[in-house]
Amino acid sequence: MLKILFVKFINFWVWRNPKSMAGKLYKFSLAEYGSMLDLMLASHSTLSGERSSMYLRHALDEARHSDLFRDHINYLADKYPEVKYQPEVNADIDNLFLRMPETDFLAFAYRGEKRARIQFAVYRDYFKKKKLKKEYELFAQLVHDEFEHERYIWNLLQELTGSKKSALVKTWKMAVWELGRTSLRRGRKLSNFVFTLTTIILYFISMPIALSIILFKRSKTGWHRETKI
Numbered sequence: 001m002l003k004i005l006f007v008k009f010i011n012f013w014v015w016r017n018p019k020s021m022a023g024k025l026y027k028f029s030l031a032e033y034g035s036m037l038d039l040m041l042a043s044h045s046t047l048s049g050e051r052s053s054m055y056l057r058h059a060l061d062e063a064r065h066s067d068l069f070r071d072h073i074n075y076l077a078d079k080y081p082e083v084k085y086q087p088e089v090n091a092d093i094d095n096l097f098l099r100m101p102e103t104d105f106l107a108f109a110y111r112g113e114k115r116a117r118i119q120f121a122v123y124r125d126y127f128k129k130k131k132l133k134k135e136y137e138l139f140a141q142l143v144h145d146e147f148e149h150e151r152y153i154w155n156l157l158q159e160l161t162g163s164k165k166s167a168l169v170k171t172w173k174m175a176v177w178e179l180g181r182t183s184l185r186r187g188r189k190l191s192n193f194v195f196t197l198t199t200i201i202l203y204f205i206s207m208p209i210a211l212s213i214i215l216f217k218r219s220k221t222g223w224h225r226e227t228k229i
Contacts, residue, residue, distance in 0.1 A: 007122045015126070018080040021135075022073045026086060029069035034091035035112070036062035042097040042105060051102075054152060061145055072138055103160050107167075107174040110153045117146035 015021050039059035043052045070086050077083040097105050124139035157167040 004118060004122060007119055008126075011122070011126045015135075017082075018076045019082045022076050022083045022086075025069045025073050026089075029066045029073070029086070029089050030091045032062045032066035032069065033089045034093065035109075036060075036066065037091065037093040038096050039109075041093065041095065042102075045097055046102060051156065054156070058149055058152075061149065065142060065145065068138060068142070072134070075134070103157060103170055104174060104177075106153055106157045106160065107170040108178070110150060110157060111171060111174055111178070113146050113150040113153060117143055117150055120146060 013020075014024050036059045039055045039062060043055035043059060046052050046055065066089055070089055073083065073086045077085045096108060100108075120139045120142045124136060124143055127136040127139060154167070157170060158164050161167045161170055
């Protein structure tokens with residue numbers, strides 16, 4: 001609930017101009033492309049032929065979503081000179097399917113699809129209210145697809161864990177894991193920022209000292225030469 005309220009609150013800022021919109025859509029395109037890579041790996045690695053087909057269909061949807069976001073960026077670039085064209089998208093793969101049990105992977109994917117559906121629904125309603133047809137249609141299609149993904153993953157998770165209760169426990173455990181993962185990533189970013197800032201500060205502090213030493217040495221050398229003459 002708080003997430004929905006927050007997304008609604010910042011809508012005006014996220015979509016404030018075409019350039020900002022393009023930036024947000026690019027992040028979504030990257031995320032969808034990254035999901036596609038993980039699902040392709042899952043399709044290749046799972047021991048179940050049926051689940052392999054499901055993951056492959058899902059991966060193709062994620063690739064299509066990435067292209068939809070990119071196409072809309074290029075549509076904006078046609079209309080607004082401040083928006084740059086986005087010819088292709090490249091994202092890293094997390095190899096999550098190889099790093100965790102399949103049920104954990106499904107719990108992670110379920111939470112991601114549910115989160116995306118809720119967020120995209122807020123954007124869909126926002127654009128409908130603003131009478132922005134193209135953006136509304138884009139997110140309306142995405143909400144529909146995310147709901148279908150969320151549903152099939154939830155059914156699979158219940159099937160593999162044995163019950164609805166066990167599936168819920170998996171999603172709760174995954175929520176804790178995601179929290180730790182996010183905290184670790186933010187900690188790394190913060191440490192990189194602190195390191196960079198400290199290096200810059202030390203540079204500006206040491207530069208006058210080093211310059212003073214150089215000038216002192218030159219002055220001292222010049223005095224000796226004068227003495228010899």
